[in-house]
Amino acid sequence: MFKRKSLSLPYILFILCGTVIPLLAILYYAMVDKSGHFTLANLAAIGDPLHLKPLLFSLLLAFICTAICLLLAFPLGLMLRRSGAGKKGFVIFLLILPMWMNFLLRTIAWKILLQKTGVINAILNAVGLKSLEIINTPYAVVLGMVYDFLPFMILPIYNVMIKIDNSLVEAAYDLGASPFRVMKDVLLPLSMPGIISGVTMTFVPSMTSFAISEILGGGNISLIGNIIEGEFLRGGSRNVGSGISMVMMVFILISMALLNKVDKNGEGAVV
Amino acid sequence: MGNILELVNISKSFDGELILDELNLDVKENTFMTLLGPSGCGKTTTLRIIGGFTTPDEGRVLFEGRDITNLPPNKRQLNTVFQKYALFPHMSVGENIAYGLKISGKSKTYIDDKIKYALKLVNMDGYANRDVSQLSGGQQQRIAIARAIVNEPKVLLLDEPLGALDLKLRQDMQYELIRLKNELGITFIYVTHDQEEALTMSDTVVVMNQGYIQQMGTPESIYNEPENAFVATFIGDSNILSGLMLQDKLVRICGVNFICVDTGFGVNKPVDVVIRPEDVILDEPGMGQLDGVVTHLIFKGVHYEMEVMAGDFEWLVQSTEMHAVGEAVSLRVVPDNIQIMNKPESEDEEAVVIDV
Ligand SMILES: Nc1ncnc2c1ncn2[C@@H]1O[C@H](COP(=O)(O)OP(=O)(O)OP(=O)(O)O)[C@@H](O)[C@H]1O
Numbered sequence: 001m002f003k004r005k006s007l008s009l010p011y012i013l014f015i016l017c018g019t020v021i022p023l024l025a026i027l028y029y030a031m032v033d034k035s036g037h038f039t040l041a042n043l044a045a046i047g048d049p050l051h052l053k054p055l056l057f058s059l060l061l062a063f064i065c066t067a068i069c070l071l072l073a074f075p076l077g078l079m080l081r082r083s084g085a086g087k088k089g090f091v092i093f094l095l096i097l098p099m100w101m102n103f104l105l106r107t108i109a110w111k112i113l114l115q116k117t118g119v120i121n122a123i124l125n126a127v128g129l130k131s132l133e134i135i136n137t138p139y140a141v142v143l144g145m146v147y148d149f150l151p152f153m154i155l156p157i158y159n160v161m162i163k164i165d166n167s168l169v170e171a172a173y174d175l176g177a178s179p180f181r182v183m184k185d186v187l188l189p190l191s192m193p194g195i196i197s198g199v200t201m202t203f204v205p206s207m208t209s210f211a212i213s214e215i216l217g218g219g220n221i222s223l224i225g226n227i228i229e230g231e232f233l234r235g236g237s238r239n240v241g242s243g244i245s246m247v248m249m250v251f252i253l254i255s256m257a258l259l260n261k262v263d264k265n266g267e268g269a270v271v
Numbered sequence: 272m273g274n275i276l277e278l279v280n281i282s283k284s285f286d287g288e289l290i291l292d293e294l295n296l297d298v299k300e301n302t303f304m305t306l307l308g309p310s311g312c313g314k315t316t317t318l319r320i321i322g323g324f325t326t327p328d329e330g331r332v333l334f335e336g337r338d339i340t341n342l343p344p345n346k347r348q349l350n351t352v353f354q355k356y357a358l359f360p361h362m363s364v365g366e367n368i369a370y371g372l373k374i375s376g377k378s379k380t381y382i383d384d385k386i387k388y389a390l391k392l393v394n395m396d397g398y399a400n401r402d403v404s405q406l407s408g409g410q411q412q413r414i415a416i417a418r419a420i421v422n423e424p425k426v427l428l429l430d431e432p433l434g435a436l437d438l439k440l441r442q443d444m445q446y447e448l449i450r451l452k453n454e455l456g457i458t459f460i461y462v463t464h465d466q467e468e469a470l471t472m473s474d475t476v477v478v479m480n481q482g483y484i485q486q487m488g489t490p491e492s493i494y495n496e497p498e499n500a501f502v503a504t505f506i507g508d509s510n511i512l513s514g515l516m517l518q519d520k521l522v523r524i525c526g527v528n529f530i531c532v533d534t535g536f537g538v539n540k541p542v543d544v545v546i547r548p549e550d551v552i553l554d555e556p557g558m559g560q561l562d563g564v565v566t567h568l569i570f571k572g573v574h575y576e577m578e579v580m581a582g583d584f585e586w587l588v589q590s591t592e593m594h595a596v597g598e599a600v601s602l603r604v605v606p607d608n609i610q611i612m613n614k615p616e617s618e619d620e621e622a623v624v625i626d627v
Pocket residue numbers: 285286290308309310311312313314315316317464
């Protein structure tokens with residue numbers, strides 16, 4: 001028994017240094033003003049239109065990004081389920097491959113591709129089409145987010161879906177279900193744990209990301225992540241930044257709890 | 272009674288390996304037919320071809336005379352009870368049973384009545400709102416059967432449905448299935464590799480090996496008149512001896528002439544002889560047809576099982592009377608219980624096409 005406990009010591013230390021202590025530090029900064037006196041003003045700062053608008057806009061973009069990822073990943077999961085076993089691993093490998101590249105590098109690559117005089121527009125113009133002018137707009141930001149976070153949606157959905165016993169699908173066919181009903185009545189509900197994990201893992205980073213909106217938004221687009229970043233790094237108040245972060249965290253925890261409620265079995269729970 | 276289902280010249284290969292070779296099978300309406308054979312002989316493949324889950328490479332499947340070879344499973348008027356139950360884990364017991372009826376657009380009252388009726392039929396009244404994961408293996412099995420029969424299919428396919436159950440529950444379920452079949456008037460096609468189960472339950476037994484049908488007939492005819500050594504060894508225990516058919520109704524085994532009842536094998540023809548262990552009668556030495564010595568003795572419950580060395584052959588004998596190891600005995604077999612079979616010309620032929 002004792003031996004087992006001592007084995008877990010490094011992990012406990014890691015969690016303590018990596019999670020608990022920083023969290024307590026943020027909590028402390030959020031609850032005090034510059035001179036170190038207790039205040040709730042930092043938490044209330046979220047109500048400031050200057051912060052509230054980016055928050056709502058972040059929500060909107062994160063929602064759109066998550067929805068697009070889900071609409072891409074679910075049919076892909078269905079297709080991979082149906083195709084031969086040999087091909088599946090390779091397709092997943094191809095989809096995961098970009099994840100091995102640095103995240104910032106990938107995003108900057110998109111900036112270069114999408115520029116007014118970028119590669120994509122050069123090709124479009126060459127075949128006589130109009131230029132695509134989405135760089136520095138929310139469209140480019142959503143595109144970047146979808147590109148960066150899609151694997152986080154695909155992997156959990158795929159993992160749950162390939163484990164669904166094929167005899168369940170056959171049983172539904174046997175009982176007269178059309179392919180669409182098999183999808184709706186059997187595959188979709190049984191994929192729910194994976195969908196919920198995927199939604200969580202896509203929604204949270206797209207809600208809090210600031211690098212993508214900065215690189216592809218060209219400084220025009222202010223998401224809640226950019227606000228927090230500004231408060232911390234660009235002459236703002238560390239205390240206000242902590243306050244907004246705290247509120248965001250509670251906000252995300254609540255939405256995760258709601259999501260997990262949908263998932264009856266709780267299998268796919270991440271939080 | 273007509274054929275409800277016909278398999279015509281069905282062939283199927285997987286990865287270049289021939290699993291079914293020109294299989295022909297007629298299923299009469301309202302029968303309990305069992306496909307029996309060792310693991311990997313193609314039973315499940317045959318059933319999946321009937322159910323529409325596997326497409327044959329060649330041949331046709333006829334349902335009431337209509338070609339359904341290319342009809343998808345959801346359009347076929349038959350239902351399957353899967354080997355692993357395949358109950359929907361996200362639905363309650365009642366929702367599982369109702370699924371096929373909902374698809375076909377039945378009314379709510381009709382569906383509710385059917386759920387009650389089906390649960391009663393499988394002796395599980397009051398389970399409609401249970402979670403399927405809370406059921407025992409035997410209960411899941413019965414729900415799988417209930418889910419299939421509420422749709423009133425003309426043919427019910429069952430793939431080793433009792434395989435996972437313990438002996439007692441299996442026997443109970445065997446009787447329940449026979450009762451269901453008689454009550455519902457549905458044709459059953461039942462897959463098993465348990466020969467006792469096949470003999471107990473079926474009207475017709477189809478013995479398969481390596482993708483071929485070895486013999487097809489009533490349980491009695493399969494047991495009493497096996498057509499080849501494979502069937503004889505697969506169905507129950509048996510002594511298979513090399514013999515010489517001296518003339519009609521006379522066969523020479525272990526150097527002794529035995530009177531039998533088979534005719535038409537020719538004169539001085541080598542044959543295989545099947546004698547069931549319970550048909551060997553033990554007696555005092557010198558009183559029977561062949562003398563020997565008991566070499567093994569096992570108590571089996573209803574009877575003793577002994578091995579007797581006689582005429583250079585180890586005879587398997589079952590008897591309610593015990594003879595100790597080392598005891599000298601004699602063997603006797605009445606003519607009716609000696610079954611003569613043609614010798615296979617080559618090893619391959621042991622599993623080869625036999626016209627049925
Ligand atoms: N989808 C498949 N792909 C490749 N080979 C298969 C496939 N299905 C079955 N086989 C092969 O076909 C042969 C017959 O299989 P089948 O499942 O019909 O046997 P079975 O008689 O039902 O055996 P068991 O009693 O073990 O269930 C086996 O050798 C099996 O490996």
